Amino acid sequence: MRGKQTGITELKAVKERDPVWIRQLAEQADHFLLAGKTYRNLIARAQRERNSALLAEAESTLKKARDKITVPFLRVEADDALKTHQSLLKAYDDEEKHRVAVISKPAAKWKTKDLAGKTHALADYRGKVVILDFWYRRCAYCLKAMPQVARIAREFKDEPVAVLGVNVDEVETDARFVVDKLKLLYPVLKAGELPTTYEVSAYPTLIVIDQTGKVHSVYEGCVPNLHEEVTKAIRALLTSSGTSPGR
Numbered sequence: 001m002r003g004k005q006t007g008i009t010e011l012k013a014v015k016e017r018d019p020v021w022i023r024q025l026a027e028q029a030d031h032f033l034l035a036g037k038t039y040r041n042l043i044a045r046a047q048r049e050r051n052s053a054l055l056a057e058a059e060s061t062l063k064k065a066r067d068k069i070t071v072p073f074l075r076v077e078a079d080d081a082l083k084t085h086q087s088l089l090k091a092y093d094d095e096e097k098h099r100v101a102v103i104s105k106p107a108a109k110w111k112t113k114d115l116a117g118k119t120h121a122l123a124d125y126r127g128k129v130v131i132l133d134f135w136y137r138r139c140a141y142c143l144k145a146m147p148q149v150a151r152i153a154r155e156f157k158d159e160p161v162a163v164l165g166v167n168v169d170e171v172e173t174d175a176r177f178v179v180d181k182l183k184l185l186y187p188v189l190k191a192g193e194l195p196t197t198y199e200v201s202a203y204p205t206l207i208v209i210d211q212t213g214k215v216h217s218v219y220e221g222c223v224p225n226l227h228e229e230v231t232k233a234i235r236a237l238l239t240s241s242g243t244s245p246g247r
Helices: 019-049 052-067 072-102 140-155 172-182 226-241
Strands: 111-113 119-121 129-135 161-167 188-190 205-209 215-220
Touching (some): 019 052, 019 072, 052 072, 129 140, 129 226, 161 172
Parallel strands (some): 129 161, 161 188
Antiparallel strands (some): 129 205
16 A cells, blocks of 8 residues: 555643552553453454354453443543444344355356456356455455465365455556465456455455355455364365365
8 A cells, every 4th residue: 555644643731640540540451451352352253153142242341341440531442442342243243144145045156357367257166166255455354364365275276176366456456466466376356246246345255155056155354263264164065075185
């Protein structure tokens, strides 16, 4: 990303605080930070395990932390965290509805070209496990996940598995820049109508399609342990069809 930004930081006032207030601030800040760490771990588990009960536990952790805070600006931080959590709940609910709508359903057919000009179609990969990785250049989480996707492509290169990037950048040079810098060896498709076809609303989104052409699983956003999760899904599909070498 390239760009410039300017800003002004202005000191509005200076206040002296007594040792009792400072000690109170330190204790409450430590408590809030610890609660935040617990909260993030619970959210990561909830996303990994698809467990809504952990989302409720995470929210309860924030609320309990807030109830013990009396320092005004820390309470504001706690309130903001709870508001952000509500937004996350909505996103989680939307994601679950999308997953239910597509999982185990026939994957929509498509045909498009890759960055090299070669035509690809879902029908070409019948009998293989297909991985579609939707991304764009300025998506930080897309770039964070991409080395794990590349690792999956390397590990399954000699098996009936096709890993395909799906790039949504309007400017093709943006896609080529990422492919060159990360030395991606698997095909990267021009998205065209694919994001609409698969109702992709979050990036990155990784879709696993089984050998019969049905959607097996969907991974949206920054998924913890993406490599392990997707590898496990692929192995299960290969084993069920009797094509896994049993690594």
